[in-house]
Amino acid sequence: MSFIxxxxxxxxxxxAFEESxxxxxxxxxxxxxxxxxxxxxxxxxxxxxxxxxxEERIVLVLADIGAFRSCDLTKDALxxxxxxxxxxxxxxxxIILRVTYDREGRGMEREPDxxxxxxxxxxxxxxxxxxxxxxxxxxxGMLVGSWGEMHDSKFLSQERLxxxxxxxxxxxxxxxxxxxxxxxxxxxxSEEAAPGGDTIGIFNDGMFGSPDHLGxxxxxxxxxxxxxxxxxxxxxxxxxxxxxxxxxxxxxxxxQSLDLPFREMAEEMRRTHVSYLNSMHDxxxxxxxxxxxxxxxxxxxxxxxxxxxxxxxxxxxxxxxxRLEGRKAPFLKIRIENTGFCxxxxxxxxxxxxxxxxxxxxxxxxxxxxxxxxxxxxVEITAELPGKLKDYKGSIFLALHRKRDKCPxxxxxxxxxxGRAVLGQFF
Numbered sequence: 001m002s003f004i005x006x007x008x009x010x011x012x013x014x015x016a017f018e019e020s021x022x023x024x025x026x027x028x029x030x031x032x033x034x035x036x037x038x039x040x041x042x043x044x045x046x047x048x049x050x051x052x053x054x055e056e057r058i059v060l061v062l063a064d065i066g067a068f069r070s071c072d073l074t075k076d077a078l079x080x081x082x083x084x085x086x087x088x089x090x091x092x093x094x095i096i097l098r099v100t101y102d103r104e105g106r107g108m109e110r111e112p113d114x115x116x117x118x119x120x121x122x123x124x125x126x127x128x129x130x131x132x133x134x135x136x137x138x139x140x141g142m143l144v145g146s147w148g149e150m151h152d153s154k155f156l157s158q159e160r161l162x163x164x165x166x167x168x169x170x171x172x173x174x175x176x177x178x179x180x181x182x183x184x185x186x187x188x189x190s191e192e193a194a195p196g197g198d199t200i201g202i203f204n205d206g207m208f209g210s211p212d213h214l215g216x217x218x219x220x221x222x223x224x225x226x227x228x229x230x231x232x233x234x235x236x237x238x239x240x241x242x243x244x245x246x247x248x249x250x251x252x253x254x255x256q257s258l259d260l261p262f263r264e265m266a267e268e269m270r271r272t273h274v275s276y277l278n279s280m281h282d283x284x285x286x287x288x289x290x291x292x293x294x295x296x297x298x299x300x301x302x303x304x305x306x307x308x309x310x311x312x313x314x315x316x317x318x319x320x321x322x323r324l325e326g327r328k329a330p331f332l333k334i335r336i337e338n339t340g341f342c343x344x345x346x347x348x349x350x351x352x353x354x355x356x357x358x359x360x361x362x363x364x365x366x367x368x369x370x371x372x373x374x375x376x377x378x379v380e381i382t383a384e385l386p387g388k389l390k391d392y393k394g395s396i397f398l399a400l401h402r403k404r405d406k407c408p409x410x411x412x413x414x415x416x417x418x419g420r421a422v423l424g425q426f427f
Contacts, residue, residue, distance in 0.1 A: 010390065012324035012332070014424040018414040019299055019318045019339065021311065025057050026409050027094055027402065028137055028248060029314020029342065031279035032058035036103065037084055039077045040067045045087055052091060057278050058137065059088050060096040061378040065121060066144070069101055069112045073124045082128050083290070090137040096276070099125060100148025107146035107153050115155055118143055120169045126143075126171025134405065137276075138176035138248055140203050142168050149205055150180035151215070158187045158228070166188050167260040171284070176247050178203040182239050183215050183230045191227045201247025202240055207277075208265060208285060209254040240272045245343055245374070249311070250276035253285045262305045263296055266312070266341075273342040275314035311412075316340030317370060318412045319398060320378065330390070332383040334398060334423065337372045339412065347371050347403045352383050353420060355394040362388070363399065370400065389426075396423045 023030075031055060037043055052059075063081055065073060070366040071282060089093050099121075112118055114265055129136065142164045145153035155164065165188050168177060176199040179185055185202055206214030211233065218230025225231050231239065240249060249272060254322070260268075289306035300308050322336040331354070338344070353363040368381035389396075397420040400409040410419030 008293065010324070010326065010385075010422055011331055011427050012322075014322045015413075015415050015422045017318075017322070020297055020412050020414045020416070021303055021307070022412070023055065023307070023311050024316065024410045024412055024419075025055065025318060026314065026316075027057055027407055028346070029340070031056050031310055031313070032060050032096065032320050033280045034060045034062050034276065034316060035088075036062040036064065037080070038064045038067065038078045039084075040074070042080060042089050043084055043087070043133070045083075048089075052093075057092075057094055058096060058278065060098060060140075060278070061085065061088065062148070063099045064101070064103055065099055066101040066103070068111050068121065069117070070111060073121055074375075078124065078128050078392040080094075081125070081406055082131070085128070085132045087133055087293040092264070095132065095135050096136045096137050096140060097129065097163055098148045099143050100141070100145075101143065102146055102148070105146045105152070107144065107151070111144050111153060115160060115163065118155065118164065119269070122164070122167045122209055126173075129171070129175065130173050133173060136175050138178050138201060138203075139172060140178045141180065142177070145180075145226045147205075150184060155224075156184075158331070161187055174199060176201055176246065179251075180205070181230070182236050182243070183218070183228070189200055195242040196246035199247055201302055202243055204240075204249070204251040205254070205374045207251055207274075208258045208260070208284075210257050214254070217235070229276065239270050244273035245372075246345060247388070248260040248275045248314075248345065249342075250274050252278040252281050254282035254290075256284055256288060260293060262294065262308075266309060269309065269312070270341045273341040273375070277309070277313060290363065312339065312341050313344045314340050315344040315370075315373075315409075316412050317344075317373075317400065317409075319423065322398075330385055332396075332423065334381040334383055335378060336370065336373075336381060337378045338375055341375055343374050344409075346370050348400050348409055349403050350381060351399040351401070352386075352389075353397040353399050354389060354392055355396075364389070392426050394424055397421060 004137040069148040083342045141148040144155045145151050178201040206216050215234045222231045222235050292305045294300045294303050294308045318337050323333050350366040351363040364386045385409050399420040408419050411421035415422035
């Protein structure tokens with residue numbers, strides 16, 4: 001008589017999938033502050049180092065070229081700009097770049113007299129900026145207007161805007177460019193243009209400053225204003241949300257004249273997919289958020305409104321469930337929710353990783369896509385167990401990294417290890 005020993009079936013105990021309230025330093029989203037430079041001056045990098053905010057992944061480099069409003073940029077000035085961008089890249093910061101002739105709200109006075117001067121500067125700047133393409137999140141504006149914000153300028157007619165954008169796009173290659181208002185975006189595109197068809201986005205430095213976000217929105221319905229007009233608030237927010245699904249959208253929250261409940265402000269940021277905000281300006285609005293407590297039910301109740309908003313800028317992935325299914329060929333079903341304001345806009349790879357002590361098990365790429373998962377949307381990933389894991393005993397993790405550079409993206413679960421979500425234990 002012979003006995004066949006029955007192989008013990010793999011068992012799995014899932015982790016407790018609780019969302020963390022910690023701020024994640026994930027790339028391409030979060031708080032930022034402005035670092036201004038006059039590019040004819042040599043930057044003091046030692047002083048600049050001590051001004052860096054370690055908690056913020058994004059910086060806004062404000063490059064003032066006003067000294068050259070009547071002449072070409074010099075080689076020294078271009079070298080200074082390259083050194084500035086290299087400094088932030090070396091410190092692993094995602095760069096928002098804005099080049100401007102004015103930092104005092106005197107755009108008409110300080111910008112060049114002739115469009116060709118602006119065009120010449122764009123062409124000079126392009127080679128420098130393109131060399132940092134991997135580090136630049138986007139470029140705001142097209143050099144003109146007060147503070148480079150594309151208002152108070154003589155170069156904002158549709159014809160001139162299109163001319164400037166054509167040259168700026170040639171100069172910058174595939175780097176994303178953000179214009180100041182949704183109306184300006186439409187002036188640059190035909191009515192048949194689909195969101196995501198190019199890398200032109202929108203930025204908003206008047207967020208919550210007034211009911212129309214300081215002139216960002218109009219008052220007419222689309223059918224009254226037409227494609228090239230300013231639309232009312234609700235319609236513009238829907239429009240921005242479509243563009244911001246593909247190109248990062250954010251800016252500055254200002255003033256207190258628009259007294260919306262905090263829940264409604266957060267919902268507006270979710271609808272428009274805000275992925276970055278200035279952490280220093282406006283003091284009045286930010287102070288309001290820092291003093292107030294989030295009152296909605298859930299894990300955020302009692303936390304500062306400022307912390308709730310900061311933690312939801314951009315994408316924020318939470319593993320909600322992991323369960324073992326299948327008898328002959330077991331696999332994990334993993335449910336993931338994006339609780340952030342914005343979808344992930346770059347391709348990323350999911351990895352199933354064994355306990356770090358079991359190096360022979362390693363990490364295994366999974367089929368499944370988190371890029372494009374919208375706010376409050378949940379997806380289910382099927383993770384087939386590779387041969388090396390079918391007899392594995394120990395902890396199992398879910399990791400995520402950006403495809404183009406393997407940059408790790410952290411999950412917002414309480415149980416994480418180096419940003420990887422703990423899924424559970426095989427035994």
